[in-house]
Amino acid sequence: MDVVIIGAGVVGAACAYYATRSGLSVAVVDRGSVAGGTTGAGEGNLLVSDKEPGPELDLALLSTELWRDLRAVLPRAVEYEPKGGLVVAPDPATLKALRVFAEGQRAAGVIADEVGPDALHDLEPHLAPDLAGGFHYPQDAQVQPAQAAAHLLAASGATLYLHEEVTGLLVESGRVQGVRTSRRILRAPAVVNAAGTWAGALASLAGTTLPVLPRRGFVLVTEPLPRVVRHKVYAADYIADVASDSAALQSSAVVEGTPSGPVLIGATRERVGFDRTLSAEALRRLASQAAALFPVLADVKVIRTYHGFRPYLPDHLPAIGPDPRVPGLLHACGHEGAGIGLAPATGALIAAALTGTEPRLPLAPFRPDRFPRTPEPPGAGWDAVRH
Structure with missing residues (x-):
């Protein structure tokens, strides 16, 4: 061996x-x-969309290439889906910050296309109105892990x-x-x-x-639906949450459909050791933020939740x-x-x-x-x- x-x-x-x-x-x-x-x-x-220029983004871009190569090796059961990501901004100031972030990413090899407020609904018809705009990341994808x-x-x-x-x-x-x-x-x-x-x-x-420390996160799973969410869609504050060192509960809506029908709703982060207690507050925040991003989800049933521990390094x-x-x-x-x-x-x-x-x-x-x-x-x- x-x-x-x-x-x-x-x-x-x-x-x-x-x-x-x-x-x-x-x-x-x-x-x-x-x-x-x-x-x-x-x-x-x-994802490449949530990573600033540097070693992790380089790793993500290489992995993007390798995941595409692996499609020929892995059966369709893994649900590899090059759906692309859409990061949305609620106001002009946030959109300006996303624009600066995307400029740095492009220099590293990321494809990031700005989307105006009217064009957002061409990509995602069920998005909330009155968003300032966003960025489309065609390299983002998903698998069944x-x-x-x-x-x-x-x-x-x-x-x-x-x-x-x-x-x-x-x-x-x-x-x-x-x-x-x-x-x-x-x-x-x-x-x-x-x-x-x-x-x-x-x-x-x-x-x-x-x-290495555990960073707990929850996910909501809805009842099966028609494909109401086409991309991996998240609010801009998700990027800050990923980079945060805070141990406190943080949540920002990440919403995506799946080939089998359910919509997945994340993401929360908190450092509470290996505490597996269900957090009603975390679930409430996720549901509220997802419905604010996609009002069509407000009356949809959540059929289950699950959570795990991300391996966090400082x-x-x-x-x-x-x-x-x-x-x-x-x-x-x-x-x-x-x-x-x-x-x-x-x-x-x-x-x-x-x-x-x-x-x-x-x-x-x-x-x-x-x-x-x-x-x-x-x-x-x-x-x-x-x-």
Whole structure:
């Protein structure tokens, strides 16, 4: 075995896919099922529209290209849909800010087309009136995230060990040489930490630190409808929420239809640890904001809600690549709410690192050791985050 990947979410699945394509033999270990964590609680966003110029946008643009290539590999069940995004502004001042934001993105390779207030309804007939305008992002897309992870793993041919908890990393002569699970020992000269929100606890098993924190988010799912929402539509304040460091509850409407009929409504963010309590306030805010954006949804039934935990790192960039503090350990985690969109590029960069080939993007901005070492807070260990 050449590499053990810890985590069977979409990031771990993409790492497995690109590693096996590079000729490596791969095992994937997860204490639960495929997409049983953050991936299964995601909306499937593949976004460039919410990212400012810099390393994350570069990663998103590469992933956009790779997701398009993957359409030939993945069956239609993953619901890949290049629907495009529409970011709307309620007033001229916000539209001006969006215009400046888009200008910077265009310089990095993003397609961003300004849409006047009258033309908004040509794209989305059911949008609220009196919006100041917006920007259309044709590169935005969507997938069904759990299916995408499952089919990437299947296409990889990796050996899966599901419902096996990693209880330790094998470290010999100062190098990671595999993992110990609740059932077996798997030896390999490289281990990839793709454990999502629990990646910090996994890093601690190797004697190192990674300050990954959970950021809870809720999603509403409506009854099946005719296609009343054509694009991924969100209000401009969503961009600020994504970049915020606040631990308090934040919500901004992100509304999109799905091929099967239900409308998905997000997105909230708050840092409350691994508290799974249903937040009536978060759900109320989402429903109110979605109805303000699309009045046609005001009387539509919500048939269910779900929530998950985004893996948050303090500088809003994922950790990707080898950990120089622990030879043999690589990280692919900390993507917050963008992991589904950024998974292919992450997998390709990890495969390059594993094989010693030139990566398509510089790894320096994503170095796992870029954070100052801080004492582990009480209750932050692996046992504390079991569920």
